[in-house]
Amino acid sequence: MENKIVIDDIRKGFAKGGATLPVIDGLDLAVGDGEFVAIVGPSGCGKSTLMKIISGFEPPDTGSVRIDGTALRGPGPTGIVISQHGSVFPWLTVQENLMFGLNTGGAAEKRRLADHYADMVGLKGFEQAYPRELSGGMLKRVEIARALVVKPQILYMDEPFSALDALMNLHMRNELLRILQEERHTVVLITHDVEEALYLADRIMVLSPRPARIRRSFTVGEPHPRKLSNPGLQRMKDDILAELGLTT
Numbered sequence: 001m002e003n004k005i006v007i008d009d010i011r012k013g014f015a016k017g018g019a020t021l022p023v024i025d026g027l028d029l030a031v032g033d034g035e036f037v038a039i040v041g042p043s044g045c046g047k048s049t050l051m052k053i054i055s056g057f058e059p060p061d062t063g064s065v066r067i068d069g070t071a072l073r074g075p076g077p078t079g080i081v082i083s084q085h086g087s088v089f090p091w092l093t094v095q096e097n098l099m100f101g102l103n104t105g106g107a108a109e110k111r112r113l114a115d116h117y118a119d120m121v122g123l124k125g126f127e128q129a130y131p132r133e134l135s136g137g138m139l140k141r142v143e144i145a146r147a148l149v150v151k152p153q154i155l156y157m158d159e160p161f162s163a164l165d166a167l168m169n170l171h172m173r174n175e176l177l178r179i180l181q182e183e184r185h186t187v188v189l190i191t192h193d194v195e196e197a198l199y200l201a202d203r204i205m206v207l208s209p210r211p212a213r214i215r216r217s218f219t220v221g222e223p224h225p226r227k228l229s230n231p232g233l234q235r236m237k238d239d240i241l242a243e244l245g246l247t248t
């Protein structure tokens, strides 16, 4: 597998009260093309900062991020961020939200693409609805469709489902896997939910407390659909929790 993302020895600190708060301390990571990598770590360890750096929204102090071998200099068209906060425009319909990021093609082609992706995430019939008419789970699907419609090569997901209730969270995991089967993207997922990582990812990176470094990497060999009750996954969960200092 070719490397899609290569992170080389990045460091990042923030000024705090005349000193520097070190947040990322020499972190290396390579993500293969089409690979799904989850990053878990203790609260406040620097996960979101890492995501901002990988997606080009924040520069590292030192070190580099390369996408397909080219140094990342800012957010580019190759990757799209899906965050817990959401970025759906409330004044646009579902269809208009999906058409918003499309810069090429005529209006009819944009509508066709928007409706195709609305259908793919299970929103057929809601193309003309406004966000206020949708449930939290449906909004999250609009979010995902809005990211997919521009055909990004990389999906950066920062706690994408954490604002949803537990049932919808489980449902969206399956939706995401289904979509990824149809359109293979490289995915970097940040989550505090170890089970979510075990259910979805090919590889799980466990970060240390701040300043973040990679503490350990786990390869999840299980094929999809996975059962979290699987003894191998249970053992891996225990090992990950132990790395996070949480023993059960």
Ligand SMILES: Nc1ncnc2c1ncn2[C@@H]1O[C@H](COP(=O)(O)OP(=O)(O)OP(=O)(O)O)[C@@H](O)[C@H]1O
Residues within 6 Å of the ligand: 014, 015, 023, 041, 042, 043, 044, 045, 046, 047, 048, 049, 050, 192, 210
């Ligand atoms: N722009 C900023 N300016 C100053 N400090 C910042 C900035 N962004 C993050 N920090 C600090 O960096 C540290 C790591 O924050 P970050 O949001 O990356 O952690 P996190 O692991 O995503 O946290 P959580 O799990 O709670 O979401 C925190 O101490 C935070 O206060």
